[in-house]
Amino acid sequence: MLLFFLIPLLSGLIVSLETGNPVSGYTLTWNWHIYSQLFVHSDIPYTTFFLRSLYYGVATTILSILIAYPMAFYIAFRVSDRWKSPLILLVLLSFFVSFVIRTDMWSFVLAQQGFVITGLRDLHIVGKNFHILGSSSAVIGGDIYNNLAFMVLPIYVALERIDRRILEAARDLYSNGRQVFFRVVLPLSRAGIFAGVLLVFITTVGDPVNSALLGGVGTYTIGQAIQDSYLTNQQFNVAAALSTVLMVILGIIMFAYARIFGTENLENLV
Amino acid sequence: MSNVTHRPPRQRNSPWLAIFFWVVMGITFVPIVVMMLYSFNNAPTSRITFAWNGFTTYWYRNLTQVNGLTHAFLISLEVAVLSSIISVVVGTPVAIALGRFRFWGKGLISGIVFADIAAPAIVVGAASLSFFLSINLNTGLLTILIAHVAFNIAYVVVVVRARLSGMDSAIEDAARDLGANAWTTFTKVTLPLIWPGLLAAGLLAFAMSVDDYVITSFIAGSSVTFPLFVYGAAKVGLPPQVLCFGTLIFLVGLIVALANGALSRRHLAARAATEDQIVSAIVAG
Numbered sequence: 001m002l003l004f005f006l007i008p009l010l011s012g013l014i015v016s017l018e019t020g021n022p023v024s025g026y027t028l029t030w031n032w033h034i035y036s037q038l039f040v041h042s043d044i045p046y047t048t049f050f051l052r053s054l055y056y057g058v059a060t061t062i063l064s065i066l067i068a069y070p071m072a073f074y075i076a077f078r079v080s081d082r083w084k085s086p087l088i089l090l091v092l093l094s095f096f097v098s099f100v101i102r103t104d105m106w107s108f109v110l111a112q113q114g115f116v117i118t119g120l121r122d123l124h125i126v127g128k129n130f131h132i133l134g135s136s137s138a139v140i141g142g143d144i145y146n147n148l149a150f151m152v153l154p155i156y157v158a159l160e161r162i163d164r165r166i167l168e169a170a171r172d173l174y175s176n177g178r179q180v181f182f183r184v185v186l187p188l189s190r191a192g193i194f195a196g197v198l199l200v201f202i203t204t205v206g207d208p209v210n211s212a213l214l215g216g217v218g219t220y221t222i223g224q225a226i227q228d229s230y231l232t233n234q235q236f237n238v239a240a241a242l243s244t245v246l247m248v249i250l251g252i253i254m255f256a257y258a259r260i261f262g263t264e265n266l267e268n269l270v
Numbered sequence: 271m272s273n274v275t276h277r278p279p280r281q282r283n284s285p286w287l288a289i290f291f292w293v294v295m296g297i298t299f300v301p302i303v304v305m306m307l308y309s310f311n312n313a314p315t316s317r318i319t320f321a322w323n324g325f326t327t328y329w330y331r332n333l334t335q336v337n338g339l340t341h342a343f344l345i346s347l348e349v350a351v352l353s354s355i356i357s358v359v360v361g362t363p364v365a366i367a368l369g370r371f372r373f374w375g376k377g378l379i380s381g382i383v384f385a386d387i388a389a390p391a392i393v394v395g396a397a398s399l400s401f402f403l404s405i406n407l408n409t410g411l412l413t414i415l416i417a418h419v420a421f422n423i424a425y426v427v428v429v430v431r432a433r434l435s436g437m438d439s440a441i442e443d444a445a446r447d448l449g450a451n452a453w454t455t456f457t458k459v460t461l462p463l464i465w466p467g468l469l470a471a472g473l474l475a476f477a478m479s480v481d482d483y484v485i486t487s488f489i490a491g492s493s494v495t496f497p498l499f500v501y502g503a504a505k506v507g508l509p510p511q512v513l514c515f516g517t518l519i520f521l522v523g524l525i526v527a528l529a530n531g532a533l534s535r536r537h538l539a540a541r542a543a544t545e546d547q548i549v550s551a552i553v554a555g
Contacts, residue, residue: 070291071290071294074290075291078283085531089531090295091295093298093299093302094298095481096520097305098480098481098516099483100497100500100501101305101508101512101516103301104500104508105301105305108320108508111320114320145297145298148298198388202388202390206391206393207484209483209501223390226392227488230399230488231487240397246390254388
């Protein structure tokens with residue numbers, strides 16, 4: 001693992017410092033200027049792609065928490081033990097469909113001739129030019145859909161670990177439902193939210209698939225940029241530099257997040 | 271009796287939570303239902319169409335008709351089987367070392383396992399390609415296998431370690447006290463106890479490998495796996511057979527998951543099994 005995980009990360013840094021072109025090959029010249037070239041005087045707005053990806057990541061993460069928390073809460077506190085495993089399996093059901101197929105099914109369903117848009121148009125709810133695909137909302141929606149379970153499960157595990165007697169105690173001390181939730185349940189499930197944020201945010205920021213299949217020209221992300229500069233344009237040094245920057249940015253954000261909302265229970269959860 | 275009357279009145283649970291849960295679940299089922307439905311659509315062309323033209327099993331009967339699709343599927347199966355076996359064989363000793371012994375560099379290895387799971391796939395893919403380029407290894411089936419083993423080991427380590435931590439190490443101590451050497455202890459005591467964990471880890475690794483698009487896209491060279499084929503085809507419209515394959519994979523995966531759930535439940539208390547499934551599910555990120 002050391003060989004095939006850590007060393008590749010370092011070699012990514014090295015390749016970013018090489019210069020050359022796809023035809024004659026690349027040699028190592030310690031070209032640190034590549035970093036300033038890409039972000040300061042660049043024809044291609046890589047900074048925009050980075051900011052857009054981070055925006056998708058933040059939006060997806062926040063909306064996922066808002067959707068996943070009530071779902072996890074429902075499974076943990078509102079159904080009998082017998083039904084918990086089946087409901088968890090239902091939450092995971094989408095994962096039994098290949099990632100690319102299930103994402104492309106959304107682009108099929110939401111296409112201009114697909115039944116959602118034609119239905120809305122026939123009911124005169126939306127105008128002729130209404131479209132979903134190609135927009136940032138479509139990409140964020142796809143990201144939420146593909147990552148929702150990664151938010152539901154850690155929150156569910158955290159909620160499930162809360163000792164029910166603490167809730168009884170809070171009620172005995174005359175807390176109302178709202179107080180029990182905000183002063184007892186929510187703080188005790190913080191570690192679950194933390195793990196979910198980690199999984200969802202990192203996956204979303206680097207993802208090239210949702211923006212490619214559900215987005216358009218205005219939703220080009222850094223994930224697509226890295227993929228295209230490697231595979232289409234064969235600018236190995238550019239791609240390596242972009243992915244190194246992405247790794248560093250995510251590392252800094254996650255480290256800062258861990259320091260601010262610090263959680264000791266992360267090791268137990270993951 | 272008296273303590274019941276002393277308690278403040280409980281609030282009635284509102285139905286909104288249940289409604290919300292089932293509405294969201296319903297939305298997430300849309301792609302599954304559409305995939306299954308349209309795999310039976312009697313489409314006039316060899317690309318999926320929006321119009322419903324009647325029910326047919328034609329695409330299932332002609333499953334292998336699409337150029338390259340079956341081959342891609344077989345490559346995915348091959349890589350998944352090999353990479354899950356290799357990663358269980360390599361990952362289990364790592365998990366046991368991390369779970370049972372103290373040694374120099376333990377924190378570093380835990381950190382690498384965590385980073386391997388947390389790192390975005392796009393960075394892992396790009397870095398792997400950089401690495402293979404710098405050691406002049408041509409990308410293809412071998413590099414796909416290496417990369418899949420590399421990311422699967424981390425999942426295996428986490429799942430097996432979770433199983434180990436739920437197991438009392440006093441049992442192993444007892445075996446040693448009774449005169450068993452390290453090897454006998456491992457084969458007669460540890461291995462039978464962690465066996466369900468190894469199976470779960472292997473299944474998770476298989477699923478991760480079969481479904482990986484992002485990392486594989488970088489290091490596949492001219493090889494085409496099932497997700498790569500689907501991604502390429504998605505741009506021009508999927509052949510209906512892709513939906514048939516998707517439906518079959520879905521059903522097989524579901525059956526295996528249910529069977530595995532039933533199996534672990536026989537071996538352990540139901541609660542422990544659920545926790546294990548959840549841990550595997552979480553690390554699937």
